[in-house]
Amino acid sequence: MELREWLEPSTCPILSLQNGVDSEAFLANAFGAKRIWGGMAIKIGGEVVKPGEVVSTGIAKITYGPWPKLDKHQLMPTKLTIFAKYLALANIPFELTSDIQSELWKKLVINNGVNPLSAITGLDTFELTHNPYYATVVLSAMQETAVAALNDGVIISQQDIENLFELIKNFAPIKTSMLIDKEQGRPIELDAIVGSVLERSKLQGVSAPQNQQFWQSLTEFAR
């Protein structure tokens, strides 16, 4: 919220590309829901390797849309379509979606599956998803995230989970952002990636043992 003073006097839309499903609600609370768009960066693995030098894998696509989603009868607001033109002009791959909330949850299925486990083991996404033991851990965490999503009215099917697992399995090996943060001694995004799932599981009265284990193993690196 260090940016509050800078953002408050303006009326410009705010688009967060952070991982997780909670930043939009947080920003809406601070700046009003009207200004908030939902978004994420997908098919990217990026790392600042030294000051001024970024190494990135993947097409680096931005998926964004009205937050939390567009009603069936609503038209896409013009500002979002105008922004699409600028992304196209800048050669940034993008997708403008009417249901960003579902897309954010699907991305969280991937992040919850691989980020904490990579931070615990030090392994990249390829190593985790190709190792028979770790792959079952990844899939259990993904299942728990899909159950947690129901709390927000988002349905993620078994087929979706399998597709998301295959997506990350067949992608180039990525050192996850959580592993990079841990190595760099920065606070890891444990609340956004694991806490959000635990919170929704609790609300639904279901247990999420894999996420509990992630939380216990990583909590000391979150602050």
Ligand SMILES: NC(=O)C1=CN([C@@H]2O[C@H](COP(=O)(O)OP(=O)(O)OC[C@H]3O[C@@H](n4cnc5c(N)ncnc54)[C@H](OP(=O)(O)O)[C@@H]3O)[C@@H](O)[C@H]2O)C=CC1
């Ligand atoms: N890395 C990846 O491949 C992916 C990352 N994401 C998500 O994107 C988000 C950012 O990750 P990533 O780019 O890897 O993170 P980095 O740590 O590489 O970059 C974060 C940037 O934010 C700046 N920053 C941090 N705190 C503040 C602050 N209080 N005020 C102003 N600037 C600040 C940092 O500045 P400084 O350098 O000065 O510290 C840094 O330039 C995370 O939510 C991550 O999960 C999503 C998909 C893939």
Ligand SMILES: CC(C)(CO)C(=O)C(=O)O
């Ligand atoms: C999915 C993944 C692992 C790469 O895009 C990511 O979002 C992250 O490292 O935080």
